[in-house]
Amino acid sequence: MGAVEVLTDPSSLYEADYVGNVDVSDTDMMQYVRNALASVKTGESDRYDDLVRALQIKNVSDPDAGAQLEIVLKALSSSVACIDVIHHRKLLSSIFGMSLWDHKPYIMDALVGLLISLAVSSGKYLDSCLNMLISNFLPPSWVISKLAVANPRVVNKKTEVLSRVHEAFLKISLLFPLAPSRLFPMLAQRMPKINKKDHVIVMYVENLLKLENSVIGQVGGRMILMMVMERLRDLDLEIGWDDIPQDDSSRGMFDMELEDAAEATMDEGDELPVGSLNQDTSISDCLDKLMIKSFDHLESCQNAGRLDQVFENLFESFENFILNTYKSKVSQFLLFFACSLDPENCGVKFASKLLDIFLSSNKPRPTRQSVATLILLCLKKFRLVDECADYCRTCNNDIRPEAHQIFYSGCQAIMYVLCFRMRSILDVPRFRSQLIPLESILMHKLNPLMVCLPSVVAEFLRQAKTGGLFIVSGSYIFEDLLESELSRAFGGCERLDTFFPFDPCMLKESNRFALFQTLALFCFAVLE
Amino acid sequence: MEGLKVSDAELIVYIHPSKCGNEVQAIYRELSSLLFQYDETFDGVLLGYDFTVESKQAKILAGLTPYFGVRVNAKLLLFDPKPNNFVEGKIVKLSAESIHVVVLGVSAAVITDIDIREEFKYKMRDGEGCFVSRSHKRHVLKIGTMLRLQVESFDQEVMHIAGSLVPANTGCVKWLEKQSREALHMDRDDHKRRKIA
Incomplete structure (x- = not known):
């Protein structure tokens, strides 16, 4: 023309x-x-x-x-x-x-066309072309500042550029079947570091998730989710948790009998010690935005009917990056959210996978311990209770707490769930009868009540008393324990307080998704 | 189709001790990690494999502890097209300047206009571009056609073939085979006629 x-x-x-x-x-x-x-x-x-x-x-x-x-x-x-x-x-x-961001749409088209022909014409140019396309994920700095204020012209430009970049990836991989296998390592390498501005990371992740949604995602969705999960974890760990006073964090935690979940969401703002997280707001903001992007993505997967398949990858990345992470605070909510979206498939799958890990003997102990805190489905069949009861029977006289960490984690998980669901479980006689071994577990000489996290134990005992779980001939068995100061006997290198997946999500924005309700839904799903 | 071969290989697969108890899966995983990559010892790109474990004995190798080596007899399907080999693939994109082909679903091949013989002329038919032979109107190359091409060079790292349509026995596979069948028939007919005479 x-x-x-x-x-x-x-x-x-x-x-x-x-x-x-x-x-x-x-x-x-x-x-x-x-x-x-x-x-x-x-x-x-x-x-x-x-x-x-x-x-x-x-x-x-x-x-x-x-x-x-x-x-x-x-x-x-x-x-x-x-x-x-x-x-x-x-x-x-x-x-x-050249950069696509500098040019008008018709030049972008011509440039993308050239890149595609160049990439597929010979193996020599493939890497450079893919690299150049990846570098267009991120706009030049002047655009970033305008994107922040949602300038409509720039937002429009963003869609123009990114749609072309993604289309180019698809076309190249159609003509060059091995291109995705070159693309993924490059994507991982180009992932912005956590000290970059949050817009940069968020935009990059947005692009990764978009790629996951495309045909390329079917080949390499696993790797993309790994990258995203890894970055989430890194950010997660950057936010200090130790700064939050122990008392504060346990204060608002148990106010959530499920029926009151909605209310809890409403007044959670006053109760959460959000202020103490503000020490580095830019990182928590960034994490916040990434979580929202990921939630949106999971939701879109659910709408497209492919959540089931994505969940497999999601769990794998969770197992690789989050499960063994010391004190991860936020990232695990991604899994809970997926479960709440599709309780029948993902929820059940999640629980059974966790159970597999817990019961498999060749997984490392910390993993099994973390999993124990997560196993909720076991309560569905009350197998966890039975497992722990069996353990009590078979354990030898060695009562050093360090030797029985997995057992303690199991106990803590039971108590934790009961903190939330005490009333509803006790209302069903069949469930109640299945809880009978619990008493002997707690009374056992391994003394889980002394070892598990004090805040959990205290709340559990309080709930148990009101619910009348352990009333024998009119008196409450653990009366003296309830009054006494529970010491953290499990000191030193212990991990019972580390992976605590149900602590409220501490981020401001992500609560838009009413994570409390998410969690509630999740609990419902696995306890049904 | 040339460039494909099946090799019998005796391999020792090193397995991490955490995988003991699940060795077969570990072997699958190790061998799968070699797929679609060029390997000098195999002299080709591994496309598929099948293996049997001969003995239950495995040995912990000095210097590689704690890994243990399992002896495996494997059949490997390898792809290593050499220049002037003929390979076949499906046309996925076609323009006046180039034809893009995917061979065996994994290898990309491209034939540029310089390497397309004069016989083929680029035309638009029903809104689609295609190459039509000047001498045989039925000989058409369009998207979806299985194409036989000659290998000019093979980039092992990314499995990219630079191809050529210069030799006369390249082009649409279906058409070429029909031609050769007809030629065979003609030969036989000639033979018969000669006999009768």
């Missing part, structure tokens, strides 16, 4: 060759470019230099210059076979130096 315009432009690089020629076809243009490319090998480089110069134009507000650039790009994409990696290094580097 723009060939004629170029000819009317006095500075056109084609002028000398096409004077008087009114109708320049695309074929002629291609021939010209091919000749220019070939001429380098013979030592004559004038036309080639013109070509390179045309690509380096930054200011394309001038429509003529824009049209010229478009023509050059199109002609180049028809001549990729003539591009030589050694002779045309200058040309290649100026192509890879």
Whole structure:
């Protein structure tokens, strides 16, 4: 289309060759470019230099210059076979130096077209092309500041650029089946570090999740979720947890008998010690935004009916990154959210996978311990109670707490769940009868009540008393314990207080998703 | 189709001790990690494998402890097209300047206009681009056609083939086979006629 315009432009690089020629076809243009490319090998480089110069134009507000650039790009994409990696290094580097963000849509199209042809024309350019496309995930800095204030023109630009980038990935992988296997390591490598501005990380993750949603995600969704989960964990760990006073964190924690979940959400703002997290707001803000992006993504997966398949990958990344992490605070909510979206599939799958890990003897002990705190489904069948009762029967006389950590974790999980669901469980006689062994477990000489987290034990005992769980001949068995100060006998290197997945999500924005309700739904799902 | 071969290999697979008790799965995992990659010892890109474990004995190798080595007899399907081999693949994209083909579902091949013989002319038919032979109107290359091409070079790292349609026995596989069947028939007919005479 723009060939004629170029000819009317006095500075056109084609002028000398096409004077008087009114109708320049695309074929002629291609021939010209091919000749220019070939001429380098013979030592004559004038036309080639013109070509390179045309690509380096930054200011394309001038429509003529824009049209010229478009023509050059199109002609180049028809001549990729003539591009030589050694002779045309200058040309290649100026192509890879271009940014989609600098250009108008029609030039973007031409540039993306060139990148696709270049990538699939030979294995040599594939990596550079993919790399260049990835670098377009992130806008130049001036755009970032405008995106922050949601400038409509810039937001529009963002959709224009990113839709083209993603389309290019799809087209390349269609023509080049092994391209995704090169792409994923690059994506992992280019992932912004956690000290980058939150917009940068959020935008990058947004793109990753978009890629996960596409056909490419079916091949490498696992790796993408791993990357996202890893970054979530890193951010998670950056937020200090130790700064939150122990008393405070246990204060608001148990006010959530499920029926009151909605209320709890409402007044949770006053109760949570959010203030103490504010020491580094930028990181928690960033984590917050990432969580929301991930929630949105899971929701879109659910709407598309592929949550089931995504959940497999999600669990794997959870097992790899979160399960063994000391004091992860927020990331595990991703799993709970997925479970709450689809309790029948994901919820059940989650619980049974956790149970598998807990019962498998060749997983490392810390993993099984973390899992124990998560196992809720076991309570459904009350197998955890039975397991612990069996353990009490079979354990030898060794009563050092360190030797029985998994047992203690199991006990703590039981108590924790009962803190939330005491009333509803006790209302069902069948469940109540299944809880009978619990008493002997708690009375056992291993003395779990002394070892488990004091806040959990205290709340459990309080609930048990009101619920009348352990009333024997009129008196409450653990009366004295309830009154006494529970010491943290399990000192030193213990981990019972570390992975505490049901502590309220501490982030402000993510509560938009009413995480309390999420959690409530999750509990319902597994306890049904 | 050339460039494919099946090799018998005797391998020792090193397995991490945490995988003992589940060795077969561990072997699968190890061998799968080699898939679609060029391996010099195999002299080709591994496309598939099948294996049997001969003996239950495994040995802990000095210097590699605590890994243990399991002896495995494997059949490997390897892909290593050499220049001038003929391979077949499906056309996925076609333009006046190039034809893009996917061979065996994993390897990308491209034929640029320089390597497409003069016989083929680019035309638009029903809004779709295709290459039509000038001498045989029935010989058409379009998206979805199985194409036989000659290998010019093979980039083992990314499994990329630069192909050529210059030799006369390249083009649409279906058409070429029909041609050769007809040629065979003609030969036989000639033979018969000669006999009768």
